[in-house]
Amino acid sequence: MTAKLKAFLPKDSADYPAFFFMNASFISIALYELIHVLPTVDENSKFSFTFHFALGLFFFINVYGNYYMLIMTDSSTKGMILPTMLKENWR
DSSP states (O other), X not given: OHHXXXXXXXXXXXXXXXXXXXXXXXXXXXXXXXXXXXXXXXXXXXXXXXXXXXXXXXXXXXXXXXXXXXXXXXXOOTTOXXXXXXXXXXX
């Protein structure tokens, strides 16, 4: 269980503050917009409130899905040997 959980955490300890700040920001902004702001904007229309709530939820899930893929994709070149010499007859 802890091995699966560690896959979601940053590999470098210097990235922990940014990681927790981003997670706290995403959640707090989404909750504030959907729970506090949206009911005051769409007071009269039940359909408009439901539509905007579903759209906001979709955007929240989309942002977290992209954030998940950003964390899970290894873009480092650590352990890879890259060529430093040009091949013969290269133009």
